[in-house]
Amino acid sequence: MFAGGELGDPEAVLDLLRKDDLVVAANGGTRHCRLLGLIPSVLVGDLDSANAADLDHVERYGTTISRFPVHKDRTDLELALAYACSLEPTDVLVFGAFGLRWDHTLANVLLLLHPDFAGTKIALCDGQQTLQIVRDQLKLVGVPGDLLSLLPLSEEVRGVSASGLEYTLRNRVLHRGTTLGVSNRFTGSRVELKVRSGVVLVGHARVGERPRCG
Amino acid sequence: MFAGGELGDPEAVLDLLRKDDLVVAANGGTRHCRLLGLIPSVLVGDLDSANAADLDHVERYGTTISRFPVHKDRTDLELALAYACSLEPTDVLVFGAFGLRWDHTLANVLLLLHPDFAGTKIALCDGQQTLQIVRDQLKLVGVPGDLLSLLPLSEEVRGVSASGLEYTLRNRVLHRGTTLGVSNRFTGSRVELKVRSGVVLVGHARVGERPRCG
Structure with a gap:
């Protein structure tokens, strides 16, 4: 579209x-x-x-x-x-x-x-940049160095886990308006996100030469 | 800042x-x-x-x-x-x-x-453009033709009223993700917004020659 x-x-x-x-x-x-x-x-x-x-x-x-x-x-x-x-x-x-x-x-x-x-x-x-939401889980494909931001859209988001990133998150609570999840980085080519409750906006900014969405 | x-x-x-x-x-x-x-x-x-x-x-x-x-x-x-x-x-x-x-x-x-x-x-x-939130009430000063957008940030915002705009709102319910409140227009120099519950993001884009924030 x-x-x-x-x-x-x-x-x-x-x-x-x-x-x-x-x-x-x-x-x-x-x-x-x-x-x-x-x-x-x-x-x-x-x-x-x-x-x-x-x-x-x-x-x-x-x-x-x-x-x-x-x-x-x-x-x-x-x-x-x-x-x-x-x-x-x-x-x-x-x-x-x-x-x-x-x-x-x-x-x-x-x-x-x-x-x-x-x-x-x-x-x-x-x-170059993709925005989407995650309510339960999401897998992303990128390259090392790609930037990833997790922005809570619900007042409180519970059980947030993210692997494949410079700063790993394990079962964290994120509060809307806080910026803990901004500008993390891919360490490899795959990132897995999980959320137990609430909605998170995921921003993925590619650093590679052949951008993809995902 | x-x-x-x-x-x-x-x-x-x-x-x-x-x-x-x-x-x-x-x-x-x-x-x-x-x-x-x-x-x-x-x-x-x-x-x-x-x-x-x-x-x-x-x-x-x-x-x-x-x-x-x-x-x-x-x-x-x-x-x-x-x-x-x-x-x-x-x-x-x-x-x-x-x-x-x-x-x-x-x-x-x-x-x-x-x-x-x-x-x-x-x-x-x-x-030229100002973004702020309203949780209860907000008064804005502008000129006729200024653009005003109301974007619900809570899942449901109740009791939304807005006067001084091309499309008047009276005690409306706005749902997050819907775009009813986008691109309304000032009819005069003052707009009054009221919200009973929930949070609304207010975008004000000035058309005048001497922009102000408000």
Whole structure:
């Protein structure tokens, strides 16, 4: 899925796509698709930030357009994720979710906690950095030196364990707002995270030359 | 307080400072102080991202340096806020809290929810955009057209009311992850927010020529 924020590293983003991925554009994300030469299957949004070239691109290739009014109760990315989750995908990778409108970036990150999306594995990614949540367990693949941050989103997160990192965590309690989990580092290529109760936001920043999401 | 992220609009930042403000630098924030010609009273951090010119600046003017080891359990901004809150200020304005390391930006935003800082009014600001939390009520000053986003940080926030906005809210329930509160607009110069239970993150993006924080 492509949202309308900053894309990040275009080559790394293309590198992450597989041939059988379904591409969905959320409003301004259409521009990213056009510039990357991708044809979205579906465009969801109010079309207020898609220009003539973007619309021409999707109309030419038969993209299904799911148009919403400008004055609506949900952001384009929430609407697009609702559509994507209704297809019951194995996972959703969202590009263009980050940007310099901090309220929008934060709203996009908090979408990971949307009650309707709880059953879907969603990751926000710019090719170099990935944000996703862990409620029970999560395995990550990277390279030694990759940065990993664990940010509690619940007031109290219990039973947090993390292996494969410079600072190992064993059955710890993390309190929201504290920064104990910021800027840990991969010691090898695999990290395993476990959480007994609560939700943790996981930030993974890659240092390698071929970024991946995960 | 100056943190080490992106400063934003330097003129707008200077415009926000009052003569009797106590200036605190959190590690790399020292550079912002130097470039703005400000002398921090205190520098808190591990000094790993302050260069020779930054250190020369603070040493020349007698800044108190509170140095922590590089390998520590808390970020420099958490340490600096702990120091600032111990002084029981009326409010703390943090510049340089946002940047392109998304995990750090989010950790900085979540510091607003740190249990130890609950008694202090803290706002993160880049001169144009301000993020702060509301637990009970908050009054904001802006100009017509300013953007305002309300992002629930508690799983459920009850009794949310907002006046002075294009879309008035009256005693609403907001669920975390939903985007109903994103991109509302000031209709006049004052907005009043009330929350009965739960915590809401408030993003205020100014459209006027003389940005203020609030």
